[in-house]
Amino acid sequence: MQNSNQTPQNPQQSPGRNPGQNPAQNLIRIRAIDHIVVRTENLEALLAFYCQVLPCVVERELSPEVGLIQLRAGQSLIDLVDVNGQLGRMGGSAPARTGHNLDHFCLEIDSVDEQQLLDWLKSHNVAGSEFARRYGANGFGRSIYIQDPDGNTVELKLAGV
Secondary structure, three states: OOOOOOOOOOHHHOOOOOOOOOHHHOOOOEEEEEEEEEEEOOHHHHHHHHHHHOOOEEEEEOOOOOOEEEEEEOOEEEEEEEOOOHHHHHOOOOOOOOOOOEEEEEEEEOOOOHHHHHHHHHHOOOOOOOOEEEEEOOEEEEEEEEEOOOOOEEEEEEOOO
8 A cells, every 4th residue: 555645656647636627628738837936035045045055057137126037947947036126026025924935937838829728718717917928948938827716826838939
């Protein structure tokens, strides 16, 4: 008997929970997590941690006024955002017990027609932002922001667009 805290030997055959419809019938096909965005008051400490403790490399750095450093983490990016910079101020207070340090995460999905995706989301009572061209782990591409039921922001980025 397998301990319930262990990872299944073959996750593809794991029964798992899937409330709702059959995944094969879902329009959205997730490829990977494109990037995460971490808000911080300790930009230099996080930069040192991710580049010295973990093997990340600075890939892109915007001006200190904007306050964004993007780190390559394998095929993904970790974005460090200074809460005192332009981007950081948009996210509200600094991370604390009542604030959040994770701004959003991005899922790269198979390319679909933008209107078809908007219609799909609407059919599930999920509102989306406008599509825009944004930078991520695989360069610039079209994406949209949505929110999960807890209010976490999820970016859906179309692959190859």
